[in-house]
Amino acid sequence: xxxxxxxxxxxxxxxxxxxxxxxxxxxxxxxxxxxxxxxxxxxxxxxxxxxxxxxxxxxxxxxxxxxxxxxxxxxxxxxxxxxxxxxxxxxxxxxxxxxxxxxxxxxxxxxxxxxxxxxxxxxxxxxxxxxxxxxxxxxxxxxxxxxxxxxxxxxxxxxxxxxxxxxxxxxxxxxxxxxxxxxxxxxxxxxxxxxxxxxxxxxxxxxxxxxxxxxxxxxxxxxxxxxxxxxxxxxxxxxxxxxxxxxxxxxxxxxxxxxxxxxxxxxxxxxx
Amino acid sequence: xxxxxxxxxxxxxxxxxxxxxxxxxxxxxxxxxxxxxxxxxxxxxxxxxxxxxxxxxxxxxxxxxxxxxxxxxxxxxxxxxxxxxxxxxxxxxxxxxxxxxxxxxxxxxxxxxxxxxxxxxxxxxxxxxxxxxxxxxxxxxxxxxxxxxxxxxxxxxxxxxxxxxxxxxxxxxxxxxxxxxxxxxxxxxxxxxxxxxxxxxxxxxxxxxxxxxxxxxxxxxxxxxxxxxxxxxxxxxxxxxxxxxxxxxxxxxxxxxxxxxxxxxxxxxxxxxxxxxxxxxxxxxxxxxxxxxxxxxxxxxxxxxxxxxxxxxxxxxxxxxxxxxxxxxxxxxxxxxxxxxxxxxxxxxxx
Numbered sequence: 258x259x260x261x262x263x264x265x266x267x268x269x270x271x272x273x274x275x276x277x278x279x280x281x282x283x284x285x286x287x288x289x290x291x292x293x294x295x296x297x298x299x300x301x302x303x304x305x306x307x308x309x310x311x312x313x314x315x316x317x318x319x320x321x322x323x324x325x326x327x328x329x330x331x332x333x334x335x336x337x338x339x340x341x342x343x344x345x346x347x348x349x350x351x352x353x354x355x356x357x358x359x360x361x362x363x364x365x366x367x368x369x370x371x372x373x374x375x376x377x378x379x380x381x382x383x384x385x386x387x388x389x390x391x392x393x394x395x396x397x398x399x400x401x402x403x404x405x406x407x408x409x410x411x412x413x414x415x416x417x418x419x420x421x422x423x424x425x426x427x428x429x430x431x432x433x434x435x436x437x438x439x440x441x442x443x444x445x446x447x448x449x450x451x452x453x454x455x456x457x458x459x460x461x462x463x464x465x466x467x468x469x470x471x472x473x474x475x476x477x478x479x480x481x482x483x484x485x486x487x488x489x490x491x492x493x494x495x496x497x498x499x500x501x502x503x504x505x506x507x508x509x510x511x512x513x514x515x516x517x518x519x520x521x522x523x524x525x526x527x528x529x
Numbered sequence: 530x531x532x533x534x535x536x537x538x539x540x541x542x543x544x545x546x547x548x549x550x551x552x553x554x555x556x557x558x559x560x561x562x563x564x565x566x567x568x569x570x571x572x573x574x575x576x577x578x579x580x581x582x583x584x585x586x587x588x589x590x591x592x593x594x595x596x597x598x599x600x601x602x603x604x605x606x607x608x609x610x611x612x613x614x615x616x617x618x619x620x621x622x623x624x625x626x627x628x629x630x631x632x633x634x635x636x637x638x639x640x641x642x643x644x645x646x647x648x649x650x651x652x653x654x655x656x657x658x659x660x661x662x663x664x665x666x667x668x669x670x671x672x673x674x675x676x677x678x679x680x681x682x683x684x685x686x687x688x689x690x691x692x693x694x695x696x697x698x699x700x701x702x703x704x705x706x707x708x709x710x711x712x713x714x715x716x717x718x719x720x721x722x723x724x725x726x727x728x729x730x731x732x733x734x735x736x737x738x739x740x741x742x743x744x745x746x747x748x749x750x751x752x753x754x755x756x757x758x759x760x761x762x763x764x765x766x767x768x769x770x771x772x773x774x775x776x777x778x779x780x781x782x783x784x785x786x787x788x789x790x791x792x793x794x795x796x797x798x799x800x801x802x803x804x805x806x807x808x809x810x811x812x813x814x815x816x817x818x819x820x821x822x823x824x825x826x827x828x829x830x831x832x833x834x835x836x837x838x839x840x841x842x843x844x845x846x847x848x849x850x851x852x853x854x855x856x857x858x859x860x861x862x863x864x865x866x867x868x869x870x871x872x873x874x875x876x877x878x879x880x
Contacts, residue, residue, distance in 0.1 A: 354586070356586065356590075383709060406708075407708050407709050408709065409711060409738065410706070410709075410739070417589075417590065420590050421589070421590045422643040424589075424613055425613050454709070455688065455708075455709070458659065458709075459660065459688060462659065463641050463643040463644070463658070
């Protein structure tokens with residue numbers, strides 16, 4: 258009898274916590290920054306920026322220093338930053354779409370037939386890593402991650418879902434997710450980034466998706482989204498799995514000490 | 530305790546059920562019966578309309594195909610699968626993969642399950658990965674015998690996307706785009722033994738990036754979109770052909786070159802003969818304001834277009850046919866989107 262009671266209580270707690278978590282996932286698809294919009298134009302016209310200026314720009318636009326410095330070279334720098342700010346601070350609607358067999362993916366808009374481009378990607382280059390936490394399965398918000406492999410033609414390499422193989426995707430689809438993070442290796446030379454993306458393009462396309470894929474494949478023959486990114490960097494001496502172990506999740510990669518954040522959208526800059 | 534257990538289980542079932550009902554896990558929710566909206570214009574007369582439309586989810590793993598004729602849109606039972614640039618019947622895909630993988634096994638290579646592009650020309654299938662001519666597999670569709678081109682060219686091994694292939698008198702002409710570069714590669718393959726007889730590296734305008742922005746004709750002349758122009762590269766010379774509009778796409782079809790562009794209200798096009806004589810250039814009305822052209826095809830002086838409407842609350846796609854002889858819109862059908870699906874780019878098969 259005692260065992261039965263214990264079982265019932267354990268079951269109830271399990272179910273309740275799962276239910277609450279599920280509701281939480283539904284209610285928190287996107288983080289809107291709790292900051293008031295600031296007129297950035299006076300700051301943007303300054304000849305140079307202090308670290309406080311970069312911090313303010315990051316809080317208002319989600320763009321970090323390397324991206325701000327790159328955008329600064331363009332003629333419409335102020336205009337572009339103001340657009341990033343508008344998108345970054347705006348409230349959005351989100352809907353769910355089903356991805357077989359058991360994943361829900363959140364997208365910006367009111368329905369699949371009314372999807373909305375939520376933000377603009379910051380300038381991207383080969384070897385950059387793109388992350389969203391918009392996908393969840395069985396109450397676990399695992400997210401999705403991809404690698405930029407052709408910056409000129411705007412292509413990422415991604416492993417999408419069971420039953421598919423790793424393939425090239427249009428990079429602009431990422432602008433429809435309610436959450437986004439762009440990262441790159443710290444202090445890596447452009448030639449190394451090229452080597453990584455060329456390796457991925459040559460060796461990691463067309464690999465069957467297997468969520469149980471091991472990191473110990475000498476020549477990669479199966480993959481999943483985060484493993485694919487890990488497999489791209491590992492031959493170049495970067496183990497991007499920040500937690501180690503058998504599995505590598507998208508979150509394990511984005512918290513890797515080898516990476517720096519370039520752009521965030523819809524994520525809490527402190528907690529996420 | 531049992532009551533509490535039952536209550537929680539019921540709540541749980543209800544909660545999970547609500548989620549299921551809001552998603553297509555559920556077979557109890559009737560699937561959308563038809564994606565067909567109203568026929569807005571019908572002046573087809575004796576002209577026949579036959580198309581297959583492909584809709585897919587974000588991962589291209591769930592594909593729905595519909596046949597379209599002038600009176601109805603019908604879901605197809607045939608299963609399709611995707612490759613990077615398009616869709617193919619599942620049964621055909623399996624035959625191609627088996628043939629290619631048998632060939633690769635003899636070469637000591639890993640089997641493949643996915644490819645970048647597949648083009649059928651006159652009894653041959655050209656299946657390509659992205660490693661240049663070394664991963665271009667030419668399949669005789671009557672025997673499923675596989676051949677790979679023989680070549681001696683450094684850039685033929687570069688990472689590249691084979692976009693277009695045309696059949697000339699003695700050669701197959703191939704136009705590919707170099708990965709991570711604005712460069713393009715042009716190859717001529719001998720028809721008898723698929724050996725490389727000629728090749729060159731081209732420099733298209735930086736605006737020409739995607740498959741429908743490259744074209745090649747049966748003489749091996751390459752076409753690329755540029756700013757208010759087409760760049761044309763014959764075997765001997767390069768020609769910059771100015772246009773009255775800024776083109777988005779270029780196609781070679783049945784001996785003619787077609788180039789298109791969309792603006793707020795109009796679809797602009799120009800048609801050239803093989804000697805680059807302008808046959809026609811016009812603006813025709815789009816089915817709605819601010820629609821995006823996602824695919825087009827020309828057959829027997831009829832222009833078929835597929836467009837996406839970002840603003841209409843019900844109908845997101847239109848199939849519109851134009852008679853290029855009298856420049857009139859002859860047919861326009863509005864379409865709803867199947868749940869969770871989008872009409873994939875460049876996705877229609879036209880019969």
